[in-house]
């Protein structure tokens with residue numbers, strides 16, 4: 142393996158064990174004489190791969206029986222239109238909490254299909270970015286669903302509680318924090334995630350949908366993102382992204398072998414604490430998210446002066462710490478520390494940060 146720690150926000154690093162296994166069996170999968178990529182999705186062997194992956198995801202998140210798990214196309218953003226098309230009619234309205242770039246993208250896309258109301262947003266708490274308390278939101282009791290993004294990948298804002306919506310189904314874009322901690326799936330109507338942060342390769346999208354929300358799709362919904370059709374056909378209405386599904390299955394197995402989401406939650410808490418401590422304990426660094434809403438997955442931070450950003454990036458890259466450049470709309474740095482990032486990677490970053498501050502502060 143290389144001595145590089147990859148802090149990319151997505152597509153992001155995958156567990157080294159998984160990459161090695163995929164490499165070993167790349168050309169000759171399970172003695173079949175061909176790659177899993179070269180096999181029919183209707184073959185017995187691949188159906189077993191798909192079913193095992195689905196079962197293992199169900200196990201990892203304790204997904205109740207009355208939810209379907211779908212593997213589909215179009216990544217995270219594909220669901221921005223799949224959700225309104227599958228759950229509503231054009232005259233319906235949906236509530237949206239907007240706390241950053243991705244939830245903003247979702248409300249913009251949804252507004253092409255229905256009346257999309259922004260019912261709550263961020264607010265400044267003691268000079269830092271937080272989220273409005275629920276008492277300040279203007280929920281509509283008639284809303285077909287309530288959409289939010291529990292972890293804003295760009296801004297590094299994670300909402301640690303689940304909204305109370307008085308029975309309106311909650312739709313959550315968990316692209317960047319799915320499987321990072323325990324969740325109670327029964328609190329949600331739909332959970333979706335683009336795979337390339339915490340699950341596997343890009344392009345794949347995982348949807349967990351309550352059975353009561355199936356069979357509501359508009360007639361014009363493209364078949365390949367129609368939840369009911371996908372559910373009926375075990376996500377094989379058309380050819381699914383088979384290699385991505387297989388690789389996601391390897392990641393699920395890796396998670397189960399490493400203590401599941403319980404263990405990930407502890408690991409992720411430790412990793413985030415280590416990094417935020419390094420930021421807080423040194424005047425040279427800052428993070429502008431209110432304490433309660435700091436993301437455990439995406440940690441944006443700024444240096445004392447933007448003049449040193451270029452040098453920081455050049456030297457960190459040289460030290461094997463990859464892809465720390467912040468998103469262009471936030472600036473500064475961002476370290477994405479998903480499940481696959483070992484604590485050694487965060488420790489290496491923290492050591493580099495202390496050293497850099499000492500030399501340049």
Ligand SMILES: *Cc1c(COP(=O)(O)O)cnc(C)c1O
Nearest residue numbers: 216217218219243294316317335
């Ligand atoms: C990355 C991301 C997306 C977009 O995923 P694509 O696969 O690029 O469409 C959507 N939502 C969140 C929260 C993300 O982090």
